[in-house]
Amino acid sequence: QVTLVESGGGLVQPGGSLRLSCAASGFSFSLTGLTWYRQAPGKERELVARISSDGGTRDYADSVKDRFTISRDNTKKTMSLQMNNLLPEDTAVYYCQVSLRRIPYWGQGTQVTVST
Secondary structure: OOEEEEEOOEEEOOOOOEEEEEEEEOOOHHHOOEEEEEEOOOOOOEEEEEEOOOOOOEEEOOOOOOOEEEEEEOOOOEEEEEEOOOOHHHOEEEEEEEEEOOEEEEOOOEEEEEOO
């Protein structure tokens, strides 16, 4: 059974930082690329960042480039998203996602709110 569990969300002021984590189980973690998505109220879910199975390739949405860093630990079967210089428009529910045989699996999400 594929399981993805996000953690680390919360309320932060603009300019602040948060680190999200995704703990995974139920699949060959070290052989699989992973992705962070987010969904803001009233908006479609959007890709934030993705990382290849060995961590050697990382892609980011233009809106988060140079502020967010995606990483993974294949020993611990975890993926992280370090978010710096957060902006109010980063407010959203953040999800980790994996596609296995073209079937997407999602975690339950973690809320990030950037506000004064």
